[in-house]
Amino acid sequence: MKGLFPIFKRELLAYFRSPVAYVFIIIFLAANAGCTFMLGNFYDSNQASLEVSFLFHPWLYLFLIPAVGMRLWAEERRSGTGELLLTLPVRTSVSVFGKFLAGWAFIAVALILTFPMIITVHYLGFPDNGPIITGYLGSFLMAGAYLAITSFTSALTKNQVISFILSVNICLILVLLGWGVLSEILNTIFPVWLTDVISQFSFTTHFDAIRRGVVDLRDIVYFLSIIIFMLMTNVVVLESKKAS
Amino acid sequence: MIVVEALSKQFGRFQAVDEISFEVQRGEVLGFLGPNGAGKSTTMKMLTCYLPPTSGNAEVNGFSINSQPLQVQEQIGYLPESAPSYNEMQVEEFLTFIGEVRGFSGTELRRKVGRVLELTSLQDARKQIIDTLSKGFRQRTCLAQSLIHDPPVLILDEPTDGLDPNQKHEVRELIRRMSEERTILISTHILEEVEAVCSRALIISEGRLVGLGTPDELLSQSIYRNAVTLSVSGKSAEALLEDLNGLEQVYSVERLEDMPSGALTVRVFPKDRESISSELEQFLKKKKMVIEQFFVERGRLDEVFRNLTLGN
Numbered sequence: 001m002k003g004l005f006p007i008f009k010r011e012l013l014a015y016f017r018s019p020v021a022y023v024f025i026i027i028f029l030a031a032n033a034g035c036t037f038m039l040g041n042f043y044d045s046n047q048a049s050l051e052v053s054f055l056f057h058p059w060l061y062l063f064l065i066p067a068v069g070m071r072l073w074a075e076e077r078r079s080g081t082g083e084l085l086l087t088l089p090v091r092t093s094v095s096v097f098g099k100f101l102a103g104w105a106f107i108a109v110a111l112i113l114t115f116p117m118i119i120t121v122h123y124l125g126f127p128d129n130g131p132i133i134t135g136y137l138g139s140f141l142m143a144g145a146y147l148a149i150t151s152f153t154s155a156l157t158k159n160q161v162i163s164f165i166l167s168v169n170i171c172l173i174l175v176l177l178g179w180g181v182l183s184e185i186l187n188t189i190f191p192v193w194l195t196d197v198i199s200q201f202s203f204t205t206h207f208d209a210i211r212r213g214v215v216d217l218r219d220i221v222y223f224l225s226i227i228i229f230m231l232m233t234n235v236v237v238l239e240s241k242k243a244s
Numbered sequence: 245m246i247v248v249e250a251l252s253k254q255f256g257r258f259q260a261v262d263e264i265s266f267e268v269q270r271g272e273v274l275g276f277l278g279p280n281g282a283g284k285s286t287t288m289k290m291l292t293c294y295l296p297p298t299s300g301n302a303e304v305n306g307f308s309i310n311s312q313p314l315q316v317q318e319q320i321g322y323l324p325e326s327a328p329s330y331n332e333m334q335v336e337e338f339l340t341f342i343g344e345v346r347g348f349s350g351t352e353l354r355r356k357v358g359r360v361l362e363l364t365s366l367q368d369a370r371k372q373i374i375d376t377l378s379k380g381f382r383q384r385t386c387l388a389q390s391l392i393h394d395p396p397v398l399i400l401d402e403p404t405d406g407l408d409p410n411q412k413h414e415v416r417e418l419i420r421r422m423s424e425e426r427t428i429l430i431s432t433h434i435l436e437e438v439e440a441v442c443s444r445a446l447i448i449s450e451g452r453l454v455g456l457g458t459p460d461e462l463l464s465q466s467i468y469r470n471a472v473t474l475s476v477s478g479k480s481a482e483a484l485l486e487d488l489n490g491l492e493q494v495y496s497v498e499r500l501e502d503m504p505s506g507a508l509t510v511r512v513f514p515k516d517r518e519s520i521s522s523e524l525e526q527f528l529k530k531k532k533m534v535i536e537q538f539f540v541e542r543g544r545l546d547e548v549f550r551n552l553t554l555g556n
C-alpha cells in the first residue's frame with residue numbers, strides 16, 4: 001500500500017485546483033435541488049423525507065460522474081505523467097485505487113454539500129432519519145460504482161471525451177436494465193424470472209431498496225463488487241496497454 | 245550496474261528494438277546514440293519497467309525487469325523523454341510528492357527535496373506553478389524528480405534537451421560528478437555531449453546495435469582519424485601536393501581553401517589512420533617550409549555516426 005496516500009492526496013488536490021470541480025459541484029447541487037422540488041413534486045408528496053431526492057441520483061450520476069472521472073487516466077496518458085507514475089516503485093493497483101479514492105472523496109464532498117436538503121426536511125416536518133442515512137450511504141456506494149466504470153473507460157484512451165461517452169453508455173445500460181418501464185417491455189418478451197435476473201444487474205434495482213431505508217447486504221455487495229471488478233479491469237487495461 | 249541480454253520490443257509487426265545486449269558498470273556513463281526512431285526511448289522504457297519487453301531480459305543491480313519490477317524501479321531514477329510533471333503543482337510540492345510516493349517523510353523528505361532543488365538550481369523557482377515554467381525549467385524539475393531518492397542507477401532520456409548553454413554545462417557537470425558511485429545511461433543527439441560526459445557510447449539504428457565503444461574507440465573509426473590539416477607558405481602548391489603524396493605513410497592529400505595570407509592549406513590523410521604528425525613535421529622542416537597552421541584531428545563522431553547508421 002506504499003504510495004497510496006500521496007497519490008490520493010495529489011489527485012484530490014488536483015480536483016480542487018481545476019475550475020471544473022466547482023462547476024461540477026454547483027451543477028450537482030442545483031440539479032439535485034431542481035429535480036427534487038420540481039420533477040419530484042417534493043411538496044405535493046406531503047412527506048418529510050428525501051426519498052424523491054435520491055430517486056433522481058442514478059440519472060444525475062449518469063452524466064456527472066463520468067465528467068468527474070474521465071480525467072483520471074486519460075489525462076495522465078495525454079500529458080505523459082502516466083509514464084512517471086507507472087515507473088515509480090508502486091503497484092499499478094495502488095495507483096488505480098488511490099486515484100479512484102480521490103474521485104470518490106470528491107463526490108463525497110459534493111454529497112455532503114447537499115446538507116441544506118436535510119435541514120429543509122427537518123424544518124418542514126419530522127422525517128425518519130434512518131432512510132436519509134441509508135439513502136446517503138447507498139447513493140455514495142452507487143456513485144463509487146459509476147466512478148469505477150469511468151476510471152476503467154478513462155484508462156482505455158487518452159481522449160477524455162471518448163472516455164466520457166463510453167462510460168455514460170455503460171452506466172446508462174446498467175441504469176436502464178432495472179428501470180420499471182423497460183422491465184415491463186421485457187416482461188412481454190421474456191419470462192418474468194429472466195427479466196428479474198436481468199434487472200439484478202442494474203444500479204436502479206439495488207439502489208431502490210437502500211433508498212427506501214432497507215439495507216440488504218446483497219445490495220451493498222453488488223455495488224462493492226462492481227467497484228472491485230471495474231478497478232481490477234482498470235489495472236489489467238493499464239498493464240496491457242503497456243504491453244501493446 | 246545494468247546488464248541487458250537480447251532485449252527486443254515489437255509494436256505489432258514493427259520491430260522497434262532488436263536483440264540488444266550491453267552492460268553498464270558502476271562508475272560509467274553510457275551514452276545512447278541513434279537516429280530518430282532508432283529505439284532509444286523504447287529501450288529505456290523497458291529498463292524502467294514501463295514497457296514489458298517482447299523477449300529478452302535485463303537486470304538492474306541484480307533485479308530482473310521481467311520478474312522484479314518494483315525492486316528495479318527502486319534502484320532507478322528516470323527522466324522520461326517528454327519530462328512530464330503535474331502541471332498544477334508547484335515545483336517543490338511536486339518533488340515532495342515524488343519523495344512521498346518513494347516512501348520518504350518528515351525532515352528526511354524536506355532535506356532530500358532541498359538537496360535536489362539545489363543540485364538542479366531550482367531554489368528560486370521552488371514556489372512556482374509548473375505550468376508557468378519555461379521549458380528548460382520544466383526539464384530541470386523532472387530531472388530533480390529523478391534524483392530525489394539518490395538512486396544508484398540513473399536513466400536519463402535526453403537530459404539536456406531544451407536547456408540553454410549554461411544549463412547544459414551545469415547538467416553535464418552534475419552528471420559527471422554523480423557518475424563516480426552510480427550507473428548512468430543517457431540518450432542524446434548532441435555528439436559533443438558524448439565526448440564531454442560519456443565513458444562509453446552505444447549507437448543503435450533501426451533497433452539494432454551498430455556501434456559500441458569509448459568515444460576514442462568510436463573516433464578511431466573515422467576517416468578523419470589522425471588526419472592533419474596544415475597551412476604552409478614558401479612553396480608552390482603543385483610541388484607540395486606531389487611531395488606529400490610521395491610520402492610512404494600518406495594515403496591521400498586534399499586541397500582546401502587557401503588561407504587569406506596566401507598560404508596553401510591541405511588536409512593529409514594517413515594510411516590506416518595511424519598518427520603521422522611527427523613525420524610530417526620533420527618533412528616540412530627539411531623542406532624549409534613555414535608552417536602557419538598544423539592541426540591533428542582525433543576523428544569526427546558525426547561522420548562515424550552517419551556511417552554506422554546510414555551504412556546498412
Ligand SMILES: Nc1ncnc2c1ncn2[C@@H]1O[C@H](COP(=O)(O)OP(=O)(O)OP(=O)(O)O)[C@@H](O)[C@H]1O
Nearest residue numbers: 244255258260278279280281282283284285286287
Ligand atoms: N507505443 C508505440 N506503438 C507503436 N510504435 C511505437 C510506439 N512507441 C514507439 N514506437 C515506434 O518505435 C520506434 C522507436 O521509437 P523510440 O521512441 O524508441 O525512438 P528514439 O530512438 O527514442 O527516437 P528519438 O531520437 O526521436 O527520441 C519508432 O519508430 C516509433 O514510432
Ligand SMILES: [Mg+2]
Nearest residue numbers: 284285286325
Ligand atoms: Mg527518444
